[in-house]
Amino acid sequence: MQLGGSTIAAGPVGFEGQASAFPAAGTKADQFRFLLGYAILAPSNHNTQPWLFDLYEDHVDLLADRTRSLRASDPFDRELVISCGAALACLQAAAAAFGGELAVDRFPEADNDDLLARVAFKRKFGTEIDRKTLAAILNRRTNRKAFEPIAVSSQQREAIDSAMQRFGAQTAWIDKPHEREQLAQMIMDADRIQFENSAFLRELAAWIRPPQASAHDGIPAKAIGISGFASYVAPLVIRTFDLGDSRAARDEELMQGSPGVLVVSTPTDGARDWLACGEGLGFALLAAEALGLKTSYLNQPCQVSNLRFRLSLFEGVKGNPQLILRFGRAPAVAPTPRRALEDVVRDRRKRPLKD
Numbered sequence: 001m002q003l004g005g006s007t008i009a010a011g012p013v014g015f016e017g018q019a020s021a022f023p024a025a026g027t028k029a030d031q032f033r034f035l036l037g038y039a040i041l042a043p044s045n046h047n048t049q050p051w052l053f054d055l056y057e058d059h060v061d062l063l064a065d066r067t068r069s070l071r072a073s074d075p076f077d078r079e080l081v082i083s084c085g086a087a088l089a090c091l092q093a094a095a096a097a098f099g100g101e102l103a104v105d106r107f108p109e110a111d112n113d114d115l116l117a118r119v120a121f122k123r124k125f126g127t128e129i130d131r132k133t134l135a136a137i138l139n140r141r142t143n144r145k146a147f148e149p150i151a152v153s154s155q156q157r158e159a160i161d162s163a164m165q166r167f168g169a170q171t172a173w174i175d176k177p178h179e180r181e182q183l184a185q186m187i188m189d190a191d192r193i194q195f196e197n198s199a200f201l202r203e204l205a206a207w208i209r210p211p212q213a214s215a216h217d218g219i220p221a222k223a224i225g226i227s228g229f230a231s232y233v234a235p236l237v238i239r240t241f242d243l244g245d246s247r248a249a250r251d252e253e254l255m256q257g258s259p260g261v262l263v264v265s266t267p268t269d270g271a272r273d274w275l276a277c278g279e280g281l282g283f284a285l286l287a288a289e290a291l292g293l294k295t296s297y298l299n300q301p302c303q304v305s306n307l308r309f310r311l312s313l314f315e316g317v318k319g320n321p322q323l324i325l326r327f328g329r330a331p332a333v334a335p336t337p338r339r340a341l342e343d344v345v346r347d348r349r350k351r352p353l354k355d
Contacts, residue, residue, distance in 0.1 A: 133290075
C-alpha cells in the first residue's frame, strides 16, 4: 500500500471555522496544544498516525511512535519518519498561519533516535490569520479517485517543486509515454509482490476498518475498493482472496490517467533525509490543495527493495527514491477521523528538561 493510506479528518472538534479560538493570550503550552490539532491532520502510511508529541512549558518534542511501525511494508521505518515529517510541516504551516514562526531543532539528541525534532517559538504570533493556509490543512485529502484530464500547469508544478525542494528533496515529473508505461508496470509488479506476501496481507488486514468502526485510525475498507457486504468482513477478504491482479489493474489505470506524476528522491537515505522529505511533502500537499489539486500515492515500488532503486533509471530521478505522487482534479472525498489529541500529546510540564 502507500503513504497516505486514508483521507484526513475535517479537523478536531472546534477547529474548523474557529481560527479565532487560537489562545493568543494563553501560555506557550496552550498555543502549542492548539497548533497540534492541525499537525495531526498529516498523512501517514495505512493511516497509522505514528507520532507522539511531548508538551513542555516552552517547547514541544516530536517523537516517532515505533509501536505503530509497519514491519512488512516499512521495515526500516522510512515512511514512518516521512509521516512524522509531514506532521512537523503541518505544525509549522499552522503556526505561520497565525503569524508566528517556529524554531525547529531536528534530531537534537544524538543518542535518541525516536526524538525527531524539538520545536520552540521563534517569533510571537501576529494579529492576522491566514485562513487559506488553515483551510488547506483542514481540507487536504488523500484522493484515490480517477483524476480529470486537465493538465497540471507549469506554475502549479513549480509551486509543488519549490515546496519539496525547500528541504532538500529532488523532484522529477514523469511525462514521457515510455516512462509512464515503465512506471505503471513497476507499480503493478509491486502490487503483485506485496499481495503475494502473507506478512503484508496480515499487516494490511490489521489496519483495515469496516464501516462504522469505532477506531480513529486505519484505512476505511471502501478506500481500497471493498464495498457492500464485503466491507464488513474486509480483513477476512484481504487475507483470503487474491486481490493482487485487481489492485494492479486499478493502480495502472489511476497512474496512466493522472495529469501529473511525480517521483521524489533525496541525496542520501538516512533518517534525516526521511524527515526532511516528509516536511517537503507536507508543504507540497498544502500547496497543491491551495491550487485546487488533489493528490494520492503510488508508493509501492518504493516499498519493494528490488524495484525501488530501479526508479533511479528514469530521466530526472536522482539519488534515493522516496515517494511517488499523483496530482490532478477530482471531486472531494469524505474525511476519516483522527485520533484525539489526548492520545498523541503527553503533558510533560511537570518534568523538567534534562541538561
